[in-house]
Amino acid sequence: MRESHSTAEARPYHHGDLRRGLIEAARRLLESEGPTALSLRAVAREAGVSPAAPYHHFKDKGELLDAVAQEGWQKLDEALARAKAEAPSIREAMTGLGVAYVCFARDNPALYRVMYDTARDKEALPETMQNGEDSAYCKVRNTLVEAGADPTAATDLELATVAAWCAAHGLAEMRGFKQFDHLKDAVGGENNFLRAVFNHMGLFPSPQREC
Amino acid sequence: MRESHSTAEARPYHHGDLRRGLIEAARRLLESEGPTALSLRAVAREAGVSPAAPYHHFKDKGELLDAVAQEGWQKLDEALARAKAEAPSIREAMTGLGVAYVCFARDNPALYRVMYDTARDKEALPETMQNGEDSAYCKVRNTLVEAGADPTAATDLELATVAAWCAAHGLAEMRGFKQFDHLKDAVGGENNFLRAVFNHMGLFPSPQREC
DNA sequence: AAGATATCTTTACGGCGTCCAGATCGAGAT
DNA sequence: ATCTCGATCTGGACGCCGTAAAGATATCTT
Secondary structure, eight states: OOOOOOSOSOOOSSSSOHHHHHHHHHHHHHHHHOGGGOOHHHHHHHHTSOTTGGGGTOSSHHHHHHHHHHHHHHHHHHHHHHHHHHOSSHHHHHHHHHHHHHHHHHHSHHHHHHHHHHHHHHTSOOGGGTSSTTOHHHHHHHHHHHTTOOTTOHHHHHHHHHHHHHHHHHHHHHTTOGGGHHHHHHHTSHHHHHHHHHHHTTOSOGGGSOO | OOOOOOSOSOOOSSSSOHHHHHHHHHHHHHHHHOGGGOOHHHHHHHHTSOTTGGGGTOSSHHHHHHHHHHHHHHHHHHHHHHHHHHOSSHHHHHHHHHHHHHHHHHHSHHHHHHHHHHHHHHTSOOGGGTSSTTOHHHHHHHHHHHTTOOTTOHHHHHHHHHHHHHHHHHHHHHTTOGGGHHHHHHHTSHHHHHHHHHHHTTOSOGGGSOO
């Protein structure tokens, strides 16, 4: 009757790691049905368990969403790391990060929404975002320094990092609006559009900007 | 039994303009209970009417939210107009607009959320935002021109306007996160924080930036 | 082997969005 | 003034939701 712990290698409990199964079911539903269709019951259904089963692994629906969001931040982090590694030059590194950020939001719209929804009602970004040496936030800050920002002006550097993050998030949320379709055409596609907008936002520290 | 069309002057139907009453009930609930607590039934309850009554004035819950959002955009528009009128100098006009925008989002958090939620699932900002000569979007664009942007470089001007809007929206959504509290302190309060971040985002057209 | 514990199911409750059948009321026609 | 009609509201119903409590079942410990 019970499937033999299909995918996962470790099976700590008598069902095969349901916690993991629920998170993956949620992710599956999220991207296929959109964020509004994601109900706890639907997740349980998708995972093949009863509607009450999730409560043995998560305090409530919010806690499941937290777990999903956390994996989202990890994925975003990886996307930024990839973008930074692939940047052809320091001059283009910041814009590259910005574009990668927006593309992540475009390609994972429901996940991105969940990430910020949960952050907003905790009124805090996840700790993993700023803590580690190679957290996403630090990656942006480091890139700014490499691009010429003064690393000794701590407050100013933080402000610049926040500014870059806000710019990326703002553009990520605006990018989908029909109003900007003609602009995208005018500059030759969405990618150019993103770069053009970022260029207007001075992501680079001042000494780097052409004068 | 029936109250005599209390506030409204016109009473098109045999109840005193329920459509209006529902929108205002929704706004009341929105700011007092938060956006998640806003259910159609609760709005009907608050308006003193049965749960099914709203369906004679709105196709569904989304349409009621649309109406609420539209009034929100109007309020935002007014806030920006006020900020622009009060700007002490052209040099400070753009930052003033940005700060006013973020303050609107801070002071009407639930309304602001509804505004962007409905915009997002229509994949378009409301038409009133960009159409009229004195629409919010045009106000930003005009301010950019007054600040020195080249009005004949149409595409570039649009891009700059979009950039400014994204910057403001991004900061509006980030501003509440605990992570930035120490930064606010470091620069002497939230208002300085907002201005500082905006300064890092090059809201002014390039010729205006100090080089 | 046996008891303790964690996991899952069943059942239930109240709230939600929405629809439908009727009641009620306002207004135009006669 | 009455009648009729359509717009407006009510009451009840349906299926979904999040969540809690109690019972069943499988695993772990000893």
